[in-house]
Amino acid sequence: MTGPDPTSTLPPGFVVVLDEKTRVVDNGRALLGGAPTTHLLRLTPRARALFSGRTLRVRDAASAKLADRLLDLAIAHPLVGELPAHPDARCTYVIPVHDRPGPLDRLLASIGPSHQVIVVDDASTDRAGIAAVAARHGARLLALPDNLGPAGARNAGLREVRTPFVAFVDSDIVLAADTVPTLLRHFTDPRTAVAVPRITGLHTASSQTWIGRFENARGSLDLGARPASVRPGSYVSWASTACSVARVAAIGDGFDESMRVAEDVDFGWRAVAAGWRVRFEPSVAAAHEHRAAFGDWFVRKLQYGTGAHPLALRHPQSVAPAIVAPWSAALTVALLAQRRWSLPVAAAICGVTAVRIARKLDVEGSAGIAARLTAGGAVGTLLQTGALVTRHWWPVTVAGCLVSRRVRRAAAVAAVADVVLEYANNHTIELDPPRYWLAHRLDDVAYGAGVWLSALRGRSVAALLPQLRRSGTSRKPVASRRNNASSSALRSAVSSSSHSS
Structure with missing residues (x-):
């Protein structure tokens, strides 16, 4: 992939809103937030005047910068609801399919x-069945003589696209009318290459199994309700291409056809x-028909894990x-x-860390801010450790x-704590605690087994080893098919910067 034009700027009317975790500190003179590293961004009086509450609208070169x-x-x-429409939002839908005429028919009906x-x-x-469905909805059919897998099928469709944008949509997706139009608004930012919606569960008669209800509450492709800049190590470190919109000029040849799994992670990271x-x-969604039969579901989770080693070969700094x-x-x-000394030593470590952060912040109320950051980092450390113990x-x-x-x-403790926290914080779970716990642990076993299998095949433990990094590093990898909450473990590493406007 080639990079964006370095001279491009955000257009007038583009609106941004502070992330929900971003704190306005030092009486409005600084912002504290960001991902994967937490930054302290100091604002000049002129820069502060550009804000209206927590939003900023681009009006000139200074506000664009x-x-x-x-x-x-x-x-x-x-702030996608207030972004201007793209001047040329022509988009082609590319739908790879293999023997699923029923879901394909449902998807094409939702596209309209x-x-x-x-x-x-x-x-x-069943080539005839696929052809009949495509013809009934007026879609162009591109039949491949050999099975290329998801990456190869998407690339084959991409080569036929003549519009500025392409929407890759898997056949087991159902689209809402506003999903793709809303995502296209993001491309008024000339540096945006890909935009993805939230992937939610599609409720069907077959999804009411205990596995289906678990997946609808905690699907591997569901990245949560918080908007994000997808990047290695962030709280959203990868994005699925089950539904995604991309700028054709930005993505080159598309996906790595040698990858049958994790090709979407590699695509985004490149x-x-x-x-x-x-x-x-996440303000718009695409409903995905999850696997609800235990055998299919377990095998799919294992397959997700087998993408770890191929990713380690291509992105060695982003898969730990x-x-x-x-x-x-x-x-x-x-x-x-x-040991008896464990809690006192842990408290001392947190205390020293909080003092160091407070000194680095050097803002009004820095002691309290540092204490909260350290506490959040400690909780993240425990969650991250628990995930390693039960999953990888x-x-x-x-x-x-x-x-x-x-x-x-x-x-x-690790096997119980995460389920208790999820049950307390997710009121949409439609499965009793014992079966939810069992499905959660089986999910971990399957994914972890896939990671180990890929490591054995590749004769490398790179995808299994954690990385030790000092505060202030710019990336913190999270190599899991879940939105890993443990990425907050390092958020007390504060980088300070300033902005002149």
């Missing part, structure tokens, strides 16, 4: 008429590495299952030791439980 900086640091996001649609038949056995922005816009700062590593070791490293955990009482205690 500040808005661009806020987007770069993920301190703010585009008057759209350019290319259905790519990836060597289906765009970010080239200097483009990838936006996650955990990134730890020295202080959070020391905190983890102290707590896992489960579960084979090691099982072995350790056979010989160590301390490992058994740590595993028991």
